[in-house]
Amino acid sequence: xxxxxxxxxxxxxxxxxxxxxxxxxxxxxxxxxxxxxxxxxxxxxxxxxxxxxxxxxxxxxxxxxxxxxxxxxxxxxxxxxxxxxxxxxxxxxxxxxxxxxxxxxxxxxxxxxxxxxxxxxxxxxxxxxxxxxxxxxxxxxxxxxxxxxxxxxxxxxxxxxxxxxxxxxxxxxxxxxxxxxxxxxxxxxxxxxx
Ligand SMILES: CC(C)(COP(=O)(O)OP(=O)(O)OC[C@H]1O[C@@H](n2cnc3c(N)ncnc32)[C@H](O)[C@@H]1OP(=O)(O)O)[C@@H](O)C(=O)NCCC(=O)NCCS
Numbered sequence: 001x002x003x004x005x006x007x008x009x010x011x012x013x014x015x016x017x018x019x020x021x022x023x024x025x026x027x028x029x030x031x032x033x034x035x036x037x038x039x040x041x042x043x044x045x046x047x048x049x050x051x052x053x054x055x056x057x058x059x060x061x062x063x064x065x066x067x068x069x070x071x072x073x074x075x076x077x078x079x080x081x082x083x084x085x086x087x088x089x090x091x092x093x094x095x096x097x098x099x100x101x102x103x104x105x106x107x108x109x110x111x112x113x114x115x116x117x118x119x120x121x122x123x124x125x126x127x128x129x130x131x132x133x134x135x136x137x138x139x140x141x142x143x144x145x146x147x148x149x150x151x152x153x154x155x156x157x158x159x160x161x162x163x164x165x166x167x168x169x170x171x172x173x174x175x176x177x178x179x180x181x182x183x184x185x186x187x188x189x190x191x192x193x194x
Contacts, residue, residue, distance in 0.1 A: 008074065008130050010122035015164055019119065021074035021092065021126055024062045029055035031088045038112040043108055044151060046175075062093075070096050072131075076110075076123045078148040089114035092127045094143070102130060102141040108157070115153075121160040127184055128161065145183040148176055158183035
């Protein structure tokens with residue numbers, strides 16, 4: 001899959017700079033280790049990046065996903081602010097099943113220092129718009145977002161991006177000790193898709 005020749009973009013807001021979504025690079029490893037000192041990131045994501053070697057393995061895994069055409073991961077960086085341009089602030093991923101599958105799943109996180117300024121919703125919106133265009137000819141009809149019920153911030157991100165709450169999921173310990181939400185974006189929800 002090489003439908004992305006340039007980074008995806010999300011516009012600035014009155015309070016936050018614009019964002020670029022680009023592929024992960026091995027040069028991000030040191031920054032990733034720093035961001036993964038955060039307990040919320042460790043709690044809500046499956047990775048624990050303790051050192052640069054581990055972070056490089058993680059980046060290589062993301063690069064492999066692009067080559068395999070089933071997992072499309074983007075580093076989210078700020079752009080357009082002198083002195084802060086290129087600063088790593090988050091991650092979004094589209095997990096695509098078999099070619100032709102009608103659904104895909106998204107995941108995301110925001111660096112602790114950048115939370116509360118709309119990084120995740122703006123990046124998720126850009127990812128969703130990209131996905132529906134990139135996979136239009138391959139039958140993609142819906143994108144799903146799953147979170148545990150006590151992750152209120154993630155639920156809010158889903159709402160902001162108009163992912164509708166469609167299913168209450170039972171607990172699945174040990175990974176998910178509490179119930180969860182499945183939110184779904186379906187083709188036609190987005191204003192740009194009408
Ligand atoms: C969830 C996460 C990605 C949100 O990223 P963000 O870039 O800070 O998103 P936002 O700027 O929209 O801020 C979060 C929103 O959730 C709200 N929020 C925060 N904690 C909340 C809670 N416990 N309950 C309800 N809403 C909450 C905030 O008020 C804000 O909404 P607002 O802008 O309407 O005030 C971020 O908190 C994170 O990285 N968490 C750890 C990883 C994670 O949980 N990933 C998702 C796994 S499903």
